[in-house]
Amino acid sequence: MPKVTIYSIAEDLGIHASTVSRAFSRPELVRSDVRARVLETAEHLGFQPSRTAQRLATGNTGAIGLLVPDITNPFFPPMIRALQAAAGDSTVILVDAEGRSTDEPALIARLRAQVDGILLASPLASDEALRAALGATPAVVLNREVDGLPSVSCDTTGALQQAAEHIYALGHRRIALLTGTVGSWAAGQRRAAIRSWAEVTDVELTELGPFDASYRGGREAALEVLKTDATAAFAFDDLTACGVIAGLSEAGCHVPEQRSVVGCDDVLLARVLTPTLSTVSTPDDQLAEEAIAALRAAIDGDTPRSTLLDGVFTPRRSTGIAPGPGLCATRISEPL
Incomplete structure (x- = not known):
C-alpha cells in the first residue's frame, strides 16, 4: 500500500499540498470547513503528520528541561520517573548540578535553546540568579518558591x-x-x-x-x-x-x-x-502531573497558579516510647 502523504491528501481533495500542511501546522490560517475535510480525509487514510515538520513550523522543540541539584540524592530519582511519565510524548532533558548551586544558572542557560520550557526541582541558586538565567523561557519551580515564577510544592x-x-x-x-x-x-x-x-x-x-x-x-x-x-x-x-x-x-x-x-x-x-x-x-505522582500541566500552560502563554500539595506522615520502627531516666545517657566525644 503506498505511503499516505500531504500530496496524496491534497490530490484526493483537489487542493494544494501547502493547504494540507497548514491545516496541521498553522490551523488558524485555514478555513474551518477546509481543515475539517483535511482532518477527516487524513484519518480515513491513516495519515500521521510528521512531528519534526510540525515542530519546525511552530518553532517548538517538543522537549522540556529538568534541572536537579544532585542526582545522587535518593529523593530525586522517583520524582524524575514521575515527571517523565507525566510528560507523555514530550522529551525530558535532564541536567544535574552535582550539588553546586553556582553551576545552576549556566546549566539553565545551556538548556534554554534545546527546550520549550524548564522544570527547576529544588534549585539552590538565588531567586535573582534563576530568573536571570531563565530570561523569557517558561519555567515551573518544584519544592521551592521563587518570586515571579509558578511553583508546585509539597507543604510538609x-x-x-x-x-x-x-x-x-x-x-x-x-x-x-x-x-x-x-x-x-x-x-x-x-x-x-x-x-x-x-x-x-x-x-x-x-x-x-x-x-x-x-x-x-x-x-x-x-x-x-x-x-x-x-x-x-x-x-x-x-x-x-x-x-x-x-x-x-x-x-x-x-x-x-x-x-x-x-x-x-x-x-x-x-x-x-x-x-x-x-x-x-511527598505525593510524587500528583506533584509531577501538576508540574507538567503548569509548564505546558506557561509554554502556551498562560500564567499558571502555584500549587501546594500536602505531605503525609508514616510512622515506622525508628520511633518508640521515650526512654526512662538513665536509659538515654550515651555520650561520645570523639568523631565517628
Missing part, C-alpha cells in the same frame, strides 16, 4: 506536626531539631513547622546545625545529638536521618530504645533501613 507542615504529635504521645519531651542547608527553602519550611508546634507544647526543643543534607551530615549530627538530653530527633531529610541512625548505632546508642529519629521525604532507604524510618512523604 501538617505532616511534620503530626509526626511531632506522634513523638509527644510516645512520651518524648526533649527533642532535637537537626536543621538542613543554610538558604534551603525546604529547610526553612520544615524548621518553621517544628518550631511553631513546639511553641504551643511543653517540650524542650534544641536546634542543632545546620548540617549538610547528606549521610555524612547525619553522622556529624549524631555527635551533636549525643551531647544533649534529647530523646528524639527530627532530621532535615531521610538521607540525613539514615546518617543519624548509623552514627548513634556506632556510638552504642540504640534506635528507638534510647533515641527516636524522624526523617522527611520517604525515599526507598526509609523503607529498607533497619529500623525502618518514620518519615513524611
Whole structure:
C-alpha cells in the first residue's frame, strides 16, 4: 500500500499540498470547513503528520528541561520517573548540578535553546540568579518558591506536626531539631513547622546545625545529638536521618530504645533501613502531573497558579516510647 502523504491528501481533495500542511501546522490560517475535510480525509487514510515538520513550523522543540541539584540524592530519582511519565510524548532533558548551586544558572542557560520550557526541582541558586538565567523561557519551580515564577510544592507542615504529635504521645519531651542547608527553602519550611508546634507544647526543643543534607551530615549530627538530653530527633531529610541512625548505632546508642529519629521525604532507604524510618512523604505522582500541566500552560502563554500539595506522615520502627531516666545517657566525644 503506498505511503499516505500531504500530496496524496491534497490530490484526493483537489487542493494544494501547502493547504494540507497548514491545516496541521498553522490551523488558524485555514478555513474551518477546509481543515475539517483535511482532518477527516487524513484519518480515513491513516495519515500521521510528521512531528519534526510540525515542530519546525511552530518553532517548538517538543522537549522540556529538568534541572536537579544532585542526582545522587535518593529523593530525586522517583520524582524524575514521575515527571517523565507525566510528560507523555514530550522529551525530558535532564541536567544535574552535582550539588553546586553556582553551576545552576549556566546549566539553565545551556538548556534554554534545546527546550520549550524548564522544570527547576529544588534549585539552590538565588531567586535573582534563576530568573536571570531563565530570561523569557517558561519555567515551573518544584519544592521551592521563587518570586515571579509558578511553583508546585509539597507543604510538609501538617505532616511534620503530626509526626511531632506522634513523638509527644510516645512520651518524648526533649527533642532535637537537626536543621538542613543554610538558604534551603525546604529547610526553612520544615524548621518553621517544628518550631511553631513546639511553641504551643511543653517540650524542650534544641536546634542543632545546620548540617549538610547528606549521610555524612547525619553522622556529624549524631555527635551533636549525643551531647544533649534529647530523646528524639527530627532530621532535615531521610538521607540525613539514615546518617543519624548509623552514627548513634556506632556510638552504642540504640534506635528507638534510647533515641527516636524522624526523617522527611520517604525515599526507598526509609523503607529498607533497619529500623525502618518514620518519615513524611511527598505525593510524587500528583506533584509531577501538576508540574507538567503548569509548564505546558506557561509554554502556551498562560500564567499558571502555584500549587501546594500536602505531605503525609508514616510512622515506622525508628520511633518508640521515650526512654526512662538513665536509659538515654550515651555520650561520645570523639568523631565517628
